Amino acid sequence: xxxxxxxxxxxxxxxxxxxxxxxxxxxxxxxxxxxxxxxxxxxxxxxxxxxxxxxxxxxxxxxxxxxxxxxxxxxxxxxxxxxxxxxxxxxxxxxxxxxxxxxxxxxxxxxxxxxxxxxxxxxxxxxxxxxxxxxxxxxxxxxxxxxxxxxxxxxxxxxxxxxxxxxxxxxxxxxxxxxxxxxxxxxxxxxxxxxxxxxxxxxxxxxxxxxxxxxxxxxxxxxxxxxxxxxxxxxxxxxxxxxxxxxxxxxxxxxxxxxxxxxxxxxxxxxxxxxxxxxxxxxxxxxxxxxxxxxxxxxxxxxxxxxxxxxxxxxxxxxx
Numbered sequence: 652x653x654x655x656x657x658x659x660x661x662x663x664x665x666x667x668x669x670x671x672x673x674x675x676x677x678x679x680x681x682x683x684x685x686x687x688x689x690x691x692x693x694x695x696x697x698x699x700x701x702x703x704x705x706x707x708x709x710x711x712x713x714x715x716x717x718x719x720x721x722x723x724x725x726x727x728x729x730x731x732x733x734x735x736x737x738x739x740x741x742x743x744x745x746x747x748x749x750x751x752x753x754x755x756x757x758x759x760x761x762x763x764x765x766x767x768x769x770x771x772x773x774x775x776x777x778x779x780x781x782x783x784x785x786x787x788x789x790x791x792x793x794x795x796x797x798x799x800x801x802x803x804x805x806x807x808x809x810x811x812x813x814x815x816x817x818x819x820x821x822x823x824x825x826x827x828x829x830x831x832x833x834x835x836x837x838x839x840x841x842x843x844x845x846x847x848x849x850x851x852x853x854x855x856x857x858x859x860x861x862x863x864x865x866x867x868x869x870x871x872x873x874x875x876x877x878x879x880x881x882x883x884x885x886x887x888x889x890x891x892x893x894x895x896x897x898x899x900x901x902x903x904x905x906x907x908x909x910x911x912x913x914x915x916x917x918x919x920x921x922x923x924x925x926x927x928x929x930x931x932x933x934x935x936x937x938x939x940x941x942x943x944x945x946x947x948x949x950x951x952x953x954x955x956x957x958x959x960x961x962x963x964x965x966x967x968x969x970x971x
Contacts, residue, residue, distance in 0.1 A: 690818065690834070690838055690840075690863055690878065691861075691863065691878060691880045691900075691902050692717065692719060692948075692961050693900040693901075693902055693923045693924070693925035693948055693950050693961065694882055694898050694899050694900030694925045694926065694927065694946070694948035694961070695717060695882070695900070695946075695948065695961060695963055696859050696861065696880055696882045696900065697844070697857060697858070697859040697882035697883070697884045697898060697900075698884075698944065698965070699855060699857065699884065699886055699894070699931055699942075699944065700810075700846055700855070700857070701812065701844040701845075701846055701857040701858070701859045701884070702802070702810040702811050702812045702844040702845045702846030702857055702858075703802060703804075703810045703812065703846050704753065704762040704763065704764050704800055704801070704802025704810075704812050705753055705762060705802075706753075706755065706756075706757050706762045707753055707755055707971075708753060708754065708755025708971070709751075709752075709753045709755075709969050709970065709971055710750065710751070710752055710969070710970045710971075711750070711751040711752075711753070711967055711968070711969050711970075712748075712749070712750055712751075712967065712968050712970070713748075713749045713751070713965060713966065713967035713968075714746070714747070714748055714749075714965070714966050714967075715746070715747050715749070715963060715964070715965040715966075716744065716745070716746045716963065716964050716965075717743070717744070717745045717746075717961055717962070717963045718743070718744050718961070718962045718963075719741070719742075719743045719744075719745070719959060719960070719961040719962075720741065720742050720743075720959050720960060721740075721741050721950065721957035721958055721959020721960070722738075722739065722740045722741065722957055722958065722959060723738065723739040723741075723956070723957045723958075724738065724958075738778060739776060739777070739778055739829075739957065740775075740776065740777045740778075741774070741775070741776055741957050741959070742774075742775040742776075743772060743773065743774050743775075744772065744773040745770060745771075745772045745773075745792065746770065746771055746772070747768050747769065747770035747771075747792075748768065748769050748770075749766060749767070749768035749769075750766065750767050750768070751764055751765070751766040752764060752765050752766070760803055760804060761801050761802065761803050762801075762802045762803075762804075763799055763800065763801055763802070764797075764799075764800045764802070765796075765797060765798055765799060765800065766796065766797045766800070767794070767795075767796045767797075768794065768795045768796070769791070769794055770791070770792040770793070770794070770795070770822075770832075771789065771790065771791045771792060771832065772789070772790060772791075772792045772822075772832035773787070773788070773789045774786075774787060774788055774789075774790070774830035774831065774832060775787040775830065776829035776830045777829075778829070784829075785829070786828055786829035786830040787830050788823070788828070788830040788831075788832070790822060790823035790830075790831075790832035790833070791821070791822050791823060791832060791833075792822040792823075792832040792833060793818045793819055793820060793821055793822040793832075793833050793834055793838075794818070794819050794821045794822075795816060795817065795818045795819070796816075796817055796819075797814050797815065797816045797817070798815075798817075799814065799815075800812055800813070800814040801813045801814070807848070807850070808847060808848045808849070808850065809845075809846075809847055809848075810845070810846045810847075810848075811843065811844065811845050811846075812842075812843070812844040812845075813842070813843055814841075814842050814844075815839060815840065815841050815842065816839075816840040816842060816861070817837070817838065817839055817840075818834070818836075818837065818838040818840075819837060820833060820834065820835045820836055820837060821833065822834070824870075826868075826870040826871050834865075834868075835868045835869070835870055835871075836865045836866050836867070836868055836875065837865070837866040838863055838864065838865050838866075839863070839864045840861040840862065840863045840864070840880075841861065841862055842859065842860065842861035843859075843860050843861075844857065844858065844859045844860075845857065845858050852887070853887065853888045853889070854885070854886065854887050854888075855884070855885070855886045855888070855896075856884070856885050856886075857883070857884045857886075858881070858882065858883050858884070859880075859881070859882045859884075860879075860880070860881050860882075861879075861880045862877055862878070862879055862880070862905075863877060863878040863879075863880065864877050865877070865878075867910060868911070871910075871911045871912075872910045872911045873908065873909075873910050873911035873912065873913060874908060874909045874910045874911075874913075875908050876904050876905055876906040876907055876908050876909070876920065877904070877905045877906065878902060878903070878904050878905065879902070879903045879904075879905055880900070880901075880902050881900065881901045881902075882898065882899070882900040882901075883898070883899050883900070884896060884897075884898045884929070885897050885898075886929065886931065888931070892932055892933050892934040893930070893931065893932050894929075894930070894931040894932070894933075895928070895929070895930055895931075896928070896929045896931070897926065897927070897928060897929065898926070898927060898928075898929045898946050898948065899924075899925060899926035899927070899948070900923075900924070900925050900926075900948065901922070901923070901924050902922060902923040902924075902956070903922045904920045904921055904922065904955075906920065907920050908920075920955060921953065921954040921955025921956045922952075922953065922954050922955075922956070923950050923952070923953045923954075923956045923958070924950065924951060924952040924953070925948040925949055925950040925951065925961075926948065926949065926951070927946060927947040927948040927949050928946065928947060929944065929945070929946040930944070930945045930946075931943065931944045931945075936968075939968050939969070939970065940968065940969040941966070941967070941968050941969075942966070942967045942968075943964070943965065943966045943967075944963070944964070944965045945962075945963070945964050945965075946962070946963050947960065947961070947962050948960065948961045948963075
């Protein structure tokens with residue numbers, strides 16, 4: 652690929668590196684299968700410039716915090732703490748520190764990056780009917796890493812990024828507790844992200860799609876079914892550095908869970924849909940490029956998952 656014809660200017664690449672790098676640190680905290688709290692949270696996997704991997708050689712440091720509050724109605728059941736329970740409230744604060752390295756290599760029109768993240772989580776879980784004792788804890792969650800993200804630039808306006816994000820079972824986990832930051836499973840998520848830019852209007856349209864595959868939980872013998880996660884983003888930027896937009900997500904479990912007590916819950920196959928506003932800012936602090944994103948996602952349609960609201964604040968800085 653001819654970089655001169657198919658790339659954007661260097662300042663724009665720096666902005667893409669800063670904002671797009673946060674997509675390599677996608678937040679994975681709420682509603683899944685076993686335990687009621689698993690990997691994806693609705694509308695939180697996508698970031699601005701999700702499909703762009705820049706050709707620059709940078710280190711990007713980011714810090715993100717999600718506050719999620721949701722509940723599962725008393726008529727719904729989930730496999731939690733080795734039993735089947737109804738009526739749960741969840742309050743989760745999930746914070747992750749993430750490091751991204753863009754390689755500064757262009758090969759056949761492709762650019763590359765890698766990322767590594769360390770999260771910790773406060774969890775407060777309670778049961779409506781007192782079937783299980785209320786529980787809360789502040790713990791390290793499962794570390795995650797993406798060995799290679801490969802990005803291709805079709806043109807100045809169309810970009811795609813391919814990756815496989817991995818979670819290792821390193822977080823705190825106890826099969827008899829309601830509040831667990833770890834999942835006790837490996838998770839592999841092949842992901843494709845696409846970004847389309849409309850320069851004349853300074854508008855961005857991006858999507859992020861991943862399919863999560865879980866290993867079995869060796870303590871409970873429970874095996875989560877694959878989970879399909881689609882996030883969409885539309886963003887309008889202004890010359891001041893601010894931007895406003897909308898973000899949404901759709902999570903769908905594919906098939907039923909198996910093993911353990913899955914037979915008692917019918918496999919807990921479910922889904923979640925959410926949407927909400929997003930505000931962004933990008934500029935410099937002294938000479939360091941800095942970016943911030945604030946979003947709120949309201950889940951308005953769920954099945955076999957908690958239903959609630961998530962607020963996320965992310966801040967990143969790029970160093971050459």
